[in-house]
Structure formats: C-alpha cells, structure tokens
Amino acid sequence: MTAILQVHGLVKQFGGLMATDHANLSVEQGELHALIGPNGAGKTTLIHQLSGALPPDAGRIVFAGQEITAMPMHQRARAGLARSYQITSIFQRLSVLDNLALALQSKNGSSMRFFRSARSDAPRYEQARALADQVGLSSKIQSQAGALSHGEQRQLEIGMVLALRPRLMLLDEPMAGMGAEESQRMVQLLLTLKSHTTMVLVEHDMDAVFQLADRISALVFGKVIATGTPDTIRKHPDVQQAYLGDSDGGNETQNVHQQGATA
Numbered sequence: 356m357t358a359i360l361q362v363h364g365l366v367k368q369f370g371g372l373m374a375t376d377h378a379n380l381s382v383e384q385g386e387l388h389a390l391i392g393p394n395g396a397g398k399t400t401l402i403h404q405l406s407g408a409l410p411p412d413a414g415r416i417v418f419a420g421q422e423i424t425a426m427p428m429h430q431r432a433r434a435g436l437a438r439s440y441q442i443t444s445i446f447q448r449l450s451v452l453d454n455l456a457l458a459l460q461s462k463n464g465s466s467m468r469f470f471r472s473a474r475s476d477a478p479r480y481e482q483a484r485a486l487a488d489q490v491g492l493s494s495k496i497q498s499q500a501g502a503l504s505h506g507e508q509r510q511l512e513i514g515m516v517l518a519l520r521p522r523l524m525l526l527d528e529p530m531a532g533m534g535a536e537e538s539q540r541m542v543q544l545l546l547t548l549k550s551h552t553t554m555v556l557v558e559h560d561m562d563a564v565f566q567l568a569d570r571i572s573a574l575v576f577g578k579v580i581a582t583g584t585p586d587t588i589r590k591h592p593d594v595q596q597a598y599l600g601d602s603d604g605g606n607e608t609q610n611v612h613q614q615g616a617t618a
C-alpha cells in the first residue's frame with residue numbers, strides 16, 4: 356500500500372488552545388480512514404486544514420507526492436483532494452440531473468454561464484444519469500434539489516463531488532441530522548464507493564464508523580493518539596480512556612464500548 360496523503364507535525368493554535376497538536380497521519384491509497392475523538396478533539400479543524408480552508412501554523416501536508424501545505428482550496432480540489440459540501444453547493448431550484456450536469460461541467464473547466472448549452476449536451480447528461488444512479492438517486496433525477504429529503508441532498512452532494520473524480524474525498528459528518536434509515540442508506544452508499552475512492556471520514560455515528568472504516572485514527576486534544584484497524588482501535592486502552600473521560604460524549608462513549616464488547 357502507498358500513502359496518498361501524509362500529514363507531518365501539523366499544528367493549529369487558536370489563542371492559547373492547541374486545536375491540532377503536532378498531528379501525524381498517513382492515509383493509504385484506496386482505504387476509508389475515519390477520524391474519531393471526543394467533542395472538541397480537533398477533527399473538524401484537521402479536516403479544514405486538509406481541505407485548505409484553514410492554514411496550519413506549522414507542519415506539512417503531502418498529497419499524491421506533492422507538497423500542498425500552502426495550496427489554496429480550489430487548487431487542492433483540482434489536484435483531486437475534494438471535500439463534499441465546500442467544493443460544490445447544491446442549486447436548490449435546479450433538478451438533481453441539472454445539478455450533477457453542472458458539477459461535471461465545472462470539472463471540465465466550463466463556466467456556469469454556459470449552463471444553457473449544457474442542457475443540450477447529451478453525453479454530459481448521460482454521465483449525470485450514471486452519477487445519479489451511483490448515489491442512489493436515479494428515481495429522483497427530475498426532482499428539484501430543494502425538494503429532496505435531507506439524506507437525499509447529502510447523497511446529491513456526494514454525487515457532485517464524485518463528478519470531480521476525486522482521488523481522495525473528505526467527508527465531514529455525512530450522517531449528521533439523519534435518522535436511522537437515512538444513515539443506513541448513506542453507509543450502503545459509502546460502502547459501494549469504497550472500492551474506487553479513497554476517503555477520510557469524520558463521523559460521530561460510531562456504528563457507521565466501525566462498519567465502514569479500514570483504519571481509524573483517534574484524536575484527543577489535537578493529538579493523534581492511535582491509528583489502526585477498527586479492531587485495534589476499539590480495544591485500545593488510551594482510546595477507551597479518552598471516551599470515558601468525555602462527559603459530553605454520551606452515545607459515542609457507549610458505542611465505542613459496545614463495539615469493544617462485541618469485538
């Protein structure tokens with residue numbers, strides 16, 4: 356296995372607070388790598404630095420062999436490092452199909468003002484249909500995006516990121532705000548994508564994390580305290596301790612321990 360993303364000694368400080376504390380991370384090509392940790396551990400801050408939304412104070416990020424530490428977000432996306440909702444935003448009044456066709460058009464470097472001509476672009480619409488199918492929205496292609504359920508909108512967002520053909524997709528809490536049924540649909544979707552897209556996933560739903568991840572890194576106070584297979588992580592004493600000490604982490608704490616009990 357080769358690492359597609361390497362993070363070396365990354366630091367992000369907010370005043371006196373070390374939100375990312377000399378974090379090291381290596382994401383292998385083809386894996387789904389989950390980041391877990393109690394509330395405030397620094398997961399979102401780390402994702403922001405990987406996507407380019409936040410500049411690190413120190414450390415390096417290397418993607419596909421290229422130093423990207425100072426590279427702006429749009430260039431990272433062009434290089435194949437894409438984050439779901441920050442790269443593409445859904446056009447609520449347009450149909451699912453038009454949203455996907457526009458995402459494909461932007462991948463090819465065309466400006467949005469050529470949208471009218473995109474409508475007559477049959478091959479692009481064929482690709483858009485294939486994308487809708489891939490993300491489980493083939494029965495909704497003519498629906499207005501704004502009329503989709505929350506879960507379906509998240510599916511559409513993922514379809515729009517896939518239109519960019521990312522080499523690595525950053526997913527920040529894709530199950531947030533979803534009910535059990537929608538979460539399970541998202542899990543199934545991510546399982547189908549695993550075979551061809553490398554993913555870094557931040558998610559509070561531990562059942563989903565342990566179902567999906569090939570490897571997991573656990574963060575506490577901005578430090579990566581452990582990286583390993585789900586089995587290694589669920590049994591790791593420092594990870595268990597971190598969740599036990601998290602008085603706000605109710606369900607997660609319980610879930611990590613349930614995962615431990617079923618190991």
Ligand SMILES: Nc1ncnc2c1ncn2[C@@H]1O[C@H](COP(=O)(O)OP(=O)(O)OP(=O)(O)O)[C@@H](O)[C@H]1O
Nearest residue numbers: 369372373374392393394395396397398399400401
């Ligand atoms: N812009 C900011 N300014 C000041 N402090 C911040 C800022 N963003 C995050 N923090 C702090 O940095 C720490 C890490 O926050 P972050 O949101 O990255 O954690 P998290 O692991 O994603 O948390 P959660 O699981 O609750 O979403 C927290 O203490 C948070 O309050």
